[in-house]
Every structure is written in structure tokens, then in C-alpha cells.
Amino acid sequence: MIKKRSFIIFIISIVFMSALFIINQQRMKGQASTQVPKQLLTAADPELWVISDNHFYADELFEDSEKFRQFEATSVGKDIRYTSQVLTAFVKKALKEKPDGIVLTGDTTLNGEKQSLEQMTEIFKPLKAAGIPVFAIPGNHDIYNGWARKFTNQQQITTHQISPGDFRLAFSDGYNLSHSEDKHSLSYAVDLENYRLLFLDSNIYADRFSKIEPITSGEFKEKTLEWIESSLKEAKVLKKTPILFMHHNLLAHNEKVTKGFVLNNATRVLSLVKQYEVPLAVTGHIHLQNIMQSRDNPNFYEITSSSFSTAGNQIGHLQLLNNQMKYEVEAFDPREYFDSLALENPYLKEYPSYLEEKYRQVGKDLATNILVQSDIENAEKLADMVGEANLRYFTGNNQLTEAEKDQIRNDPNYAMLKKSVPRLWQSIEHSIEDTNIPNNRSITIDLP
């Protein structure tokens, strides 16, 4: 009898302990889930903010030395000095205006420095508390990049690189909200009410610490392509509109800049795009603000974003409505969010013009190098013209009125460039006329 009673007590204790364990597990799961903002998943008409190629560079990685200034001069119009001030301003703006989510389409760090990732994660922290998830995918500069550098004591030294695990952990929001992850890359998929967002890792990187430069080109592994296809197939069954977010481009936005920029196996992806009726891809890498409609498949559009750390500090606003998608890019002026100390810095005080001048200079330097070889008169004026064109083109401000176009085309320097340096003349043409989608700053795409 006693034995029987002890046995019953033993069973009751086991059941009680198990129940306690399950309740505790559920409570922990609940706690974990509150750390991941889930509002977006059920939001009606969600708005995502897209920034690309922000190339964040941690404050502690550089000093104002000659070595750093030489390195800075090779940044092709990017600001790499004030990325923390500008990203902090961006976060303040997001906390005020509350988008449903933020998307980073790669090259989140300058050259894959672990310290840059750590500081960026700190800056993004208030977003989590405010329920704004960050969806990031790596770019070709982010993972195991042999160029990861620190400037100290007038020297340039190597610094810790970002591993795939570091990236996944730093940008855990997206992975935690995803219903499926690719086992062969850092790709994942997130379902909204009417949409399936595919965040795709299109980069080629080593599987350990690297001593070489990052690989510019990108491609999906065979297994990743299989995962993408099965996700698109499922989206079709679930009647969810798929959108691709990735670093490399699927379409050639500039015929001269395709190698390394258009994905190596873009043709394979574009056939999936057609088969599964994907209406939109949002990409980066080329640092160009551009909207393009596929010539082979007019139902497919690709938006490439300019680099967030170049002129305009541009933010793409992507609204996902029931029957259409609306996109509009905004030139963000971070000065509204700078503190008084930052505004004492003359460069930050005039930040938008400081960045614009950087882009003009890139165009001018390129033109000057070519014009010097051609021994042309009036080289300085011609270089200025190319500098202005460079700024218009990369920021997507290349939809001009007929009067503005005439003014440029009637300039004697325009005729001179056309006759003597067709290559530079073409860059002017690209900056005043886009024969694909002329408006590179906004679009509304109706869904079938």
C-alpha cells in the first residue's frame, strides 16, 4: 500500500515538475519573442525603409593621420569619417517616424571590420525597443574581407573580420522573424500578410579569415537557388507577392558597369523571376539610384539604391499595399538630428553640400585624368561639367526638364566633349536622359 502511495506521489511529482518545466520554457520563449518586434508581420500596408551600402566605419578604427587621409581619398565619394553621426541621426529619424521595418541591402560595413559591426549594432539598439526590426543581408565587403583595416599610430594595421556567425547574430531580427533560412548562405525569408520578403545573400566569400581583397562579383550556389525556387513556389501557393532583396544586381543598370555588378547567374534567377511572377528586386552594390524595368519581362522592376554614405544620404521608402507597391527615395538631411557639438564641426554643419562636393570631385578627377591625355583646351570647364553630371547620375536626379536638357546640350563644352571625348560625353548624356524608366526616384507598381 505504502509502495503504491509512494509510486502515485512520484508520478504526481513528475507530472508537476514537467508542467513547471513546460510553463517555464513557454515563459522564456515569450520573453525571447518580445525581444523580436513582430508588429510588421501583421501590419496593414507596411512601410519599409531601405538603405544600401552604408559602409559604416567604427570611430575607434581611424585617426586623422596622413595614412588615413590617403585611404579616404580613394573612397569614391563616400564619407567614411562621420558614419556614426549620420547613422545615429538616421536612427533618431526612424524612432520619430516609425517605419515598420528597416532593410539594409549589403555593404553594411566599410570593409568587414568586426568593430564596425559592433558599433553599428549599438547604434541600432533603440530600434529594437521601439519595435522596428532591421533586416540585413551582407554585401561583398562584409564577410571575411582581407581589407579590414584600422588606422593607429600613423599606421594601417589589419583588424578583426566579420564571420557569417557574427553577421547573423548582429542582425538577428530578420533571422528570428523568418520562417525559413537557407542552410548554404545567410539568406532567409519573412512572410507578411500579403508579401513574402526574400533576403538573399549573393556574395562569394572565404570560409575563414581572409588575406585577400573582397570578391566584387556574386552568385547564388546551386543549393541556394533550389531554396529560392522552393520558397517562390510556396509563395505562389500562399498567394503572397514575392520581393527579392539582395546586394548584387539582376539587371544591367549601366551597360559599362556590368562585370562584377550583375550577378554571375542572373539569367537563372531572372527565369525564376518570370516563372514565379516576382514583380520587384531591391538591390545595391553599384551605388547608383536607379529604377529599371526588365526589357525581357516588363512585369519585373529592379530598384538599385545609391550608397547611404554618399551625396543625399538617401533612404528608399517602400510601401507594400494590398494591390500595389509604392516606392519613393528621400534625400535625408541628418543635420536636423545632430547635436550642438556635432554642428560645431564645419563639415557636419554643411554636411549635404560637403557630400555633394565629394561626388563632383570624383567626376572631375576622372575627367581630368582623361582630358590631360587628350591635351584639350578648356579642360577645367569640361571637368566641372562631368563633375556635375556624376552627382546628378549617381543620386538619381537625372530626370531633367526639356529646358534644362537644352541648356546643357547648347553649352559649347558639351559639343567639345561630344567631338573629342565620346566617353565623357556619354556620361553627360546618362545624367540628363534615362531611356528605360526616366524617373529614378519614385514608382508605383500595380500588382495583378
Ligand SMILES: [Fe+2]
Ligand atoms: Fe558598396
